[in-house]
Amino acid sequence: MSKIGIIIQREYVSRVMKKSFLLLTFLTPIFMAAMIILPMWITTLKDETVKNIVVVDNTRSLRDVLKSSEQYTFVFTDTSIDDIRKERSDKTTSNKKNELSAVLYISEDLVENPNAVTIYSEKQINVELKSYIANQLNNYVRDKKLEALNIQDLKEKIEQSKSNIKITTIKWDSSGKEKEGSAEMALIIGMVSAFLIYIFIMSYGSQVMSGVLQEKTSRIVEVIISSVKPFELMMGKIIGIALVGLTQFTIWIVFTLILTGIGTAIFGPGFNTSSMSEAVQMGQTVSEGDSAEMISKVMTMLSGFDFVKVSVLFLLYFLGGYLLYASLFAAIGSAVDNETDTQQFSMPITLPIIFALFIGIYASQSPDSALAFWGSMIPFTSPVVMMARVPYDVPMWQILLSLAVLVGSFIASTWLAGKIYRTGILMYGKKVSWKELWKWLRVK
Amino acid sequence: MKQYAGHRALDGVSLEIPKGTVYGLLGPNGAGKTTLIRIINCITAPDSGEVLLNGKKLQLEDVRNIGYLPEERGLYKKMKVGEQAVYLARLKGMSKADALKSLKYWFEKFEIQDWWGKKVEELSKGMAQKVQFITTILHEPELLIFDEPFSGFDPVNADLLKREILALRDQGTTIIFSTHNMESVEELCENISLVHKSKVVLQGNVAEIRASHASDSLFVKTADAVTLENCDIISQIQKNGAFETTLKKRNEKSNNEILQEIIAQTQVYSFEELLPTMNDIFIRTVTKA
Numbered sequence A: 001m002s003k004i005g006i007i008i009q010r011e012y013v014s015r016v017m018k019k020s021f022l023l024l025t026f027l028t029p030i031f032m033a034a035m036i037i038l039p040m041w042i043t044t045l046k047d048e049t050v051k052n053i054v055v056v057d058n059t060r061s062l063r064d065v066l067k068s069s070e071q072y073t074f075v076f077t078d079t080s081i082d083d084i085r086k087e088r089s090d091k092t093t094s095n096k097k098n099e100l101s102a103v104l105y106i107s108e109d110l111v112e113n114p115n116a117v118t119i120y121s122e123k124q125i126n127v128e129l130k131s132y133i134a135n136q137l138n139n140y141v142r143d144k145k146l147e148a149l150n151i152q153d154l155k156e157k158i159e160q161s162k163s164n165i166k167i168t169t170i171k172w173d174s175s176g177k178e179k180e181g182s183a184e185m186a187l188i189i190g191m192v193s194a195f196l197i198y199i200f201i202m203s204y205g206s207q208v209m210s211g212v213l214q215e216k217t218s219r220i221v222e223v224i225i226s227s228v229k230p231f232e233l234m235m236g237k238i239i240g241i242a243l244v245g246l247t248q249f250t251i252w253i254v255f256t257l258i259l260t261g262i263g264t265a266i267f268g269p270g271f272n273t274s275s276m277s278e279a280v281q282m283g284q285t286v287s288e289g290d291s292a293e294m295i296s297k298v299m300t301m302l303s304g305f306d307f308v309k310v311s312v313l314f315l316l317y318f319l320g321g322y323l324l325y326a327s328l329f330a331a332i333g334s335a336v337d338n339e340t341d342t343q344q345f346s347m348p349i350t351l352p353i354i355f356a357l358f359i360g361i362y363a364s365q366s367p368d369s370a371l372a373f374w375g376s377m378i379p380f381t382s383p384v385v386m387m388a389r390v391p392y393d394v395p396m397w398q399i400l401l402s403l404a405v406l407v408g409s410f411i412a413s414t415w416l417a418g419k420i421y422r423t424g425i426l427m428y429g430k431k432v433s434w435k436e437l438w439k440w441l442r443v444k
Numbered sequence B: 001m002k003q004y005a006g007h008r009a010l011d012g013v014s015l016e017i018p019k020g021t022v023y024g025l026l027g028p029n030g031a032g033k034t035t036l037i038r039i040i041n042c043i044t045a046p047d048s049g050e051v052l053l054n055g056k057k058l059q060l061e062d063v064r065n066i067g068y069l070p071e072e073r074g075l076y077k078k079m080k081v082g083e084q085a086v087y088l089a090r091l092k093g094m095s096k097a098d099a100l101k102s103l104k105y106w107f108e109k110f111e112i113q114d115w116w117g118k119k120v121e122e123l124s125k126g127m128a129q130k131v132q133f134i135t136t137i138l139h140e141p142e143l144l145i146f147d148e149p150f151s152g153f154d155p156v157n158a159d160l161l162k163r164e165i166l167a168l169r170d171q172g173t174t175i176i177f178s179t180h181n182m183e184s185v186e187e188l189c190e191n192i193s194l195v196h197k198s199k200v201v202l203q204g205n206v207a208e209i210r211a212s213h214a215s216d217s218l219f220v221k222t223a224d225a226v227t228l229e230n231c232d233i234i235s236q237i238q239k240n241g242a243f244e245t246t247l248k249k250r251n252e253k254s255n256n257e258i259l260q261e262i263i264a265q266t267q268v269y270s271f272e273e274l275l276p277t278m279n280d281i282f283i284r285t286v287t288k289a
Helices: A003-016 A019-044 A081-089 A091-099 A127-149 A154-161 A183-217 A221-225 A230-267 A273-280 A288-303 A307-335 A339-363 A370-375 A382-392 A396-424 A434-442 B033-040 B060-065 B081-091 B096-109 B125-137 B155-170 B182-188 B206-212 B255-265 B278-288
Strands: A051-057 A072-077 A102-106 A117-120 A169-172 A178-181 B002-004 B007-010 B022-026 B066-069 B143-147 B174-178 B191-196 B199-205 B217-222 B231-239 B242-249 B268-274
Touching (some): A019 A230, A127 A154, A183 A221, A221 B066, A221 B081, A307 A396, A339 A370, A339 A382, A396 A434, B022 B182, B033 B143, B066 B125, B081 B096, B125 B143, B155 B174, B191 B206, B206 B278, B217 B255
Parallel strands (some): B022 B174, B022 B191
Antiparallel strands (some): B002 B007, B191 B199
16 A cells, blocks of 8 residues: 555545444434424324313304314303303312313404404413314304495305415526526525535535644654655645545435435324425425425425536535545644644634635625626635526536636645645644745745 | 744754664754654755655655654654554554564563553653653664663663664664763764754764764873873872873874884873763754854
């Protein structure tokens, strides 16, 4: 094995075998899956106990309106509301308490006074019950009002006049073929991949920096560079850590998919994307047909995206951006003597990445603006910004140009970093300045 | 010659190191010793001049024939001792199997087998130095360079190390030895170079250097007090029933003539010429320059 191979192996193995790596790598997917599954699971949780609601109806017209359901049983009574309260506060009849959840009191005709409804209870009643009752009463009042207008078949006419507009977005590709697209999906995919690239460059770039610094402060570096060239040591570290990043990323994706798959299988086909909206519009039932339609809709939206292209570009931009930044981080790590000094020197490197994230967020909303274009061309921001634009079908020449610039830049930055590194790692106890770094660059 | 921006670290330095000897590289801090060693190790390149190994120009591949124990040395703190030793050996071009075999031998020899699975951060400084010494010599290089090898060692382990260094020399290894500890120079080195302010100010065989710096001082232990015409008496003390006298010759009389003079006066227990220590020579040369 070549020497650089041995270095890559050590960097890789020593990081992958670390407890913190294993913990982070395997817990994150579990956390991610939990984030996806938990809200779905919560919406499937239903209170199984049947609630008894006593209805005191002064209008005596609602007996057919409030229908008992699986969860709620409405019991109509002629007892006055005051009597019920007295009865319930009476200790001797306290055994009855458990059977009764709430008292619904309707004091007047609702068509005239919609506020004439009160629910009395000892425990706070839930929103679902409230909206269930409100729904039923609303329908009743509306029907009553429509009847009062005395127009024939009005109810049917209104039903027919209801509309539900769904806009389908379809993209024509160069050969004129149709592809169903989704602006929302493009936004989400763009943002997620831009953010992932940002996180990866930041965290793995600074791992390179602290790795170099550790070698310098533990004084092992001189022993090693009496065996290998400084450039080999630097590249070995950068490549080794890149492989750690790719490993972690792969494990995350595979695990999240597996865990989400298992979760979906356990909770069955009963939950789907529509159960989320169901949770929001509580009380309104979504028919089976609707949810099936939603699923197929999401599936077609997803299949409209060229995931292979997005993944390949993600990989390329991750590697390009990482190599560009990691070499600079390595140079900084070699130049300073301790952790606190890294702050001062890493600032000019971390700032462009942070800028890139902001431009990326902006670019995912207006992907064809000038800022987004230039952001995706300049190598310091292009990995993040271009990933935000990719789901919107960026012209091929732009991608190729931006990749070419990126590759050229990381070759240049690695070369420069190698020069600083070579001098920096053997320099102890000397406070470095930007001027000093410039001098190192010019050393033959 | 090595030129750094602003100052010249090495200037016209030329050493010839005989094969199979221990060569001392001396000099005060900042004299340029480390720069010279780094040039020999191909860590830095000279601006002019060259390094020959076995008469041939030193190539980058030759570093596998060199073992270097730098003054600023360390190990990966979180890595296990054994793994680390194998790693460093492999970087020198050894195969994993060879490295393991050879390490087993040395770990047994130094009786440190039970450190194998320990992390370096659990070792004391002296213990870590021992491991470093082993990793330096493990690949059986032709040329060994030790920069302050004894720092951090207790006397017992320093002695063990000295014995190993001499044993390596006897096996034909050439050793460059850089130190401030002049006693060990006298003990170990055949030849030395004293570097001061980027230049070699003193070079040669240790015994010859000491002889040439002889200050005509004599030490004599006798039964009675002595007085000599041709010598100044520096000091004379009575100890355990004997007189110990330090003399300085005033003219070109041979030691034999002086000894005869003393014998005529009293009984002689011991007589020796006082050679300056390397420490004296070092201080004198550096302060004079």
